Amino acid sequence: MQTSATAPAHLKTRIGFVSRLYYILRRGWKWFAIFLTVTGPGVIVMIADNDAGGITTYAATGARYGYGLLWFLIILGPVAYVIQEMTVRLGAVTKRGHAEAIFDAFGPFWGWFSLTDLILTDWLTLITEFIGMTAALSIFHIPPILTVIVVSIIMLLMVLQGRYWTWEKIAFVFCLLNLVYIPGAILVRPSVSDIVRSGLVPHFPGGFDNDMFFFLMANIGTTIAPWMIFFQQSSVVDKSLKERDIPWGRLDTAVGAFATVLVAVFIIITTGSVLKGTLVEDAAQASIALMGINRWIGTFLAVGLFDAGFLGAICISLASSWAFGEVFGWAHSLNNKIREAPWFYGSYLLLVATAGAVVLLPGAPLVLITLFVQVIATTLLPAAMVFLIILLNDKERMGEFRNTKTQNLLSATVVAIIVALSTMYAVTALFPHLLK
Amino acid sequence: MSPLGEFFGRRFARVREVNRKYAARRVSMTPAVKVVLLLLRIYLLALVGILVVKFFTILAGR
Numbered sequence: 001m002q003t004s005a006t007a008p009a010h011l012k013t014r015i016g017f018v019s020r021l022y023y024i025l026r027r028g029w030k031w032f033a034i035f036l037t038v039t040g041p042g043v044i045v046m047i048a049d050n051d052a053g054g055i056t057t058y059a060a061t062g063a064r065y066g067y068g069l070l071w072f073l074i075i076l077g078p079v080a081y082v083i084q085e086m087t088v089r090l091g092a093v094t095k096r097g098h099a100e101a102i103f104d105a106f107g108p109f110w111g112w113f114s115l116t117d118l119i120l121t122d123w124l125t126l127i128t129e130f131i132g133m134t135a136a137l138s139i140f141h142i143p144p145i146l147t148v149i150v151v152s153i154i155m156l157l158m159v160l161q162g163r164y165w166t167w168e169k170i171a172f173v174f175c176l177l178n179l180v181y182i183p184g185a186i187l188v189r190p191s192v193s194d195i196v197r198s199g200l201v202p203h204f205p206g207g208f209d210n211d212m213f214f215f216l217m218a219n220i221g222t223t224i225a226p227w228m229i230f231f232q233q234s235s236v237v238d239k240s241l242k243e244r245d246i247p248w249g250r251l252d253t254a255v256g257a258f259a260t261v262l263v264a265v266f267i268i269i270t271t272g273s274v275l276k277g278t279l280v281e282d283a284a285q286a287s288i289a290l291m292g293i294n295r296w297i298g299t300f301l302a303v304g305l306f307d308a309g310f311l312g313a314i315c316i317s318l319a320s321s322w323a324f325g326e327v328f329g330w331a332h333s334l335n336n337k338i339r340e341a342p343w344f345y346g347s348y349l350l351l352v353a354t355a356g357a358v359v360l361l362p363g364a365p366l367v368l369i370t371l372f373v374q375v376i377a378t379t380l381l382p383a384a385m386v387f388l389i390i391l392l393n394d395k396e397r398m399g400e401f402r403n404t405k406t407q408n409l410l411s412a413t414v415v416a417i418i419v420a421l422s423t424m425y426a427v428t429a430l431f432p433h434l435l436k
Numbered sequence: 437m438s439p440l441g442e443f444f445g446r447r448f449a450r451v452r453e454v455n456r457k458y459a460a461r462r463v464s465m466t467p468a469v470k471v472v473l474l475l476l477r478i479y480l481l482a483l484v485g486i487l488v489v490k491f492f493t494i495l496a497g498r
């Protein structure tokens with residue numbers, strides 16, 4: 001028998017190559033396994049950010065400007081990453097959610113302001129998610145009351161099973177379903193050269209007018225939302241991520257930012273390819289229009305809209321309950337049983353049930369609610385982001401994980417731009433003719 | 437006290453407890469932090485002002 005010591009040189013080289021390859025694959029698999037364990041908050045929050053309102057914005061953007069604003073959506077990915085990455089560090093180091101961190105650092109005035117504003121924003125946004133879900137399933141002739149009841153029961157069962165890990169994996173399944181827009185976009189057979197030529201070169205199709213400004217702001221508004229900051233930080237704490245997990249948390253957030261942009265881009269490609277020039281007011285209307293062209297494309301958009309609303313709803317309602325629990329000192333982990341955390345689950349149930357009920361009220365001012373969501377969110381967003389940066393500069397608490405000068409410059413620039421644009425968006429939403 | 441009064445009494449006691457717990461601000465109030473918080477208050481007051489104007493615009497329109 002030939003041993004490796006006596007084997008010919010070419011055989012030795014081959015054995016060396018195979019063992020190196022085996023080692024690389026094993027190490028790669030080990031890293032992937034760790035990533036799968038740690039990943040969750042970043043991917044879920046980023047994909048849930050493409051909620052019912054987000055899908056409508058992207059569908060309308062594609063229908064209005066074709067592929068023309070794809071470049072802008074791609075820029076928003078890193079912007080969202082810069083903000084959300086800070087919540088990973090803050091949560092992992094302080095082991096506190098954002099609501100509790102604000103109370104602790106800035107006192108009761110800013111604490112109560114943030115908590116009240118968060119709950120109000122979340123509740124109103126939750127209503128818009130229910131509007132999106134009922135509209136999506138109405139296309140398949142499912143009555144809104146059935147949608148609201150079944151969705152509320154599923155949402156409740158998801159949190160009542162008693163384990164954060166299980167909740168996260170179920171949420172992952174819905175995140176994967178969000179990728180349904182990709183086959184939808186492929187089915188419309190878009191021209192890749194058109195996408196590259198008119199979508200990836202920064203420009204403002206038709207010039208920079210009021211409509212363009214409104215669409216840019218709407219896209220920013222759907223990419224960065226205040227509940228995301230609260231959700232991801234609380235989620236990092238509930239998942240018990242440690243300082244050593246921060247690099248994985250960053251990767252998780254980066255993958256999520258990539259996925260959210262990917263979904264947005266494919267929605268714009270879908271509506272930009274076949275509905276360009278059509279006035280789209282909501283995603284359900286776009287789905288019906290697409291069904292007239294290709295049944296599957298319209299179905300994919302409708303399923304995606306429902307999924308987006310559902311993902312948004314499960315994350316937004318949890319963000320509120322976590323915040324309540326942190327501030328009032330109630331047990332507030334998904335790992336707790338009902339009897340251990342009755343207030344946590346009670347507040348969750350109350351939020352979901354009341355938001356669902358509003359959608360079913362005949363003559364409820366749903367359009368007004370959708371409008372006010374944008375405005376109320378704008379009052380919370382600057383505060384949440386400014387507090388985030390100040391907290392990330394707390395040398396005593398953050399130690400080596402505090403913001404560097406470059407991170408401060410980058411995050412302060414991003415925050416200043418977002419605050420300016422989202423304020424203008426809110427003002428324009430309130431007074432649509434102000435800029436005309 | 438009625439059960440409802442007792443319930444709300446307990447909740448308000450909890451709120452007072454939260455206020456006491458977080459009464460001292462832990463963040464160091466450097467000049468930069470003070471300016472930022474002041475700007476934030478002005479910004480929020482301006483937004484509330486806009487909302488009030490909108491509210492009266494809606495009322496006037498009816």
